[in-house]
Amino acid sequence: MLETSHALVAGAIAGHTKDPATAVSLSFLSHFIMDAVPHWDFGTNWRGRRKLYTGLVAIIDVIVGFGLGYLIFGQTVPLPLLFAAIAASMIPDWLETPWYIFFANHQKKQPAKQAGFPEKLAFGIYKLENQFHNKTKFPLGVITQIVTVAFFFVLLK
Numbered sequence: 659m660l661e662t663s664h665a666l667v668a669g670a671i672a673g674h675t676k677d678p679a680t681a682v683s684l685s686f687l688s689h690f691i692m693d694a695v696p697h698w699d700f701g702t703n704w705r706g707r708r709k710l711y712t713g714l715v716a717i718i719d720v721i722v723g724f725g726l727g728y729l730i731f732g733q734t735v736p737l738p739l740l741f742a743a744i745a746a747s748m749i750p751d752w753l754e755t756p757w758y759i760f761f762a763n764h765q766k767k768q769p770a771k772q773a774g775f776p777e778k779l780a781f782g783i784y785k786l787e788n789q790f791h792n793k794t795k796f797p798l799g800v801i802t803q804i805v806t807v808a809f810f811f812v813l814l815k
């Protein structure tokens with residue numbers, strides 16, 4: 659899902675359980691639960707775009723996520739807890755980025771046989787996470803995210 663969606667749910671989790679360890683681990687876990695909901699994000703169809711563009715948009719998504727999280731929960735949740743929970747909710751995607759940044763390209767969908775260990779590791783993480791990923795097209799894939807975030811907001815109120 660979009661990092662912004664992950665951040666908002668992490669904020670709601672942090673606001674609900676003020677315990678840092680619980681908030682951070684639940685936020686991390688929420689990433690996989692949310693990614694199982696069919697969704698659209700900037701990783702979808704990235705091969706149709708320039709890498710630099712996808713990268714910039716991904717960074718903006720992270721910044722918007724932290725920003726909106728701060729706007730909504732900044733008054734009620736201690737900031738270190740809020741930012742730690744938001745970061746935890748994004749970590750699974752950050753771990754996937756080495757594969758995109760350093761190894762994948764528009765032709766290459768998996769490492770070559772003689773690829774080095776870092777490349778195979780990066781690909782392994784990417785593959786593992788994509789087991790949880792359910793994708794769907796824009797705009798339906800954005801609506802599913804709004805519904806998911808709203809669901810967690812109600813659940814954690």
Ligand SMILES: [Zn+2]
Pocket residue numbers: 659689693750751
């Ligand atoms: Zn993800």
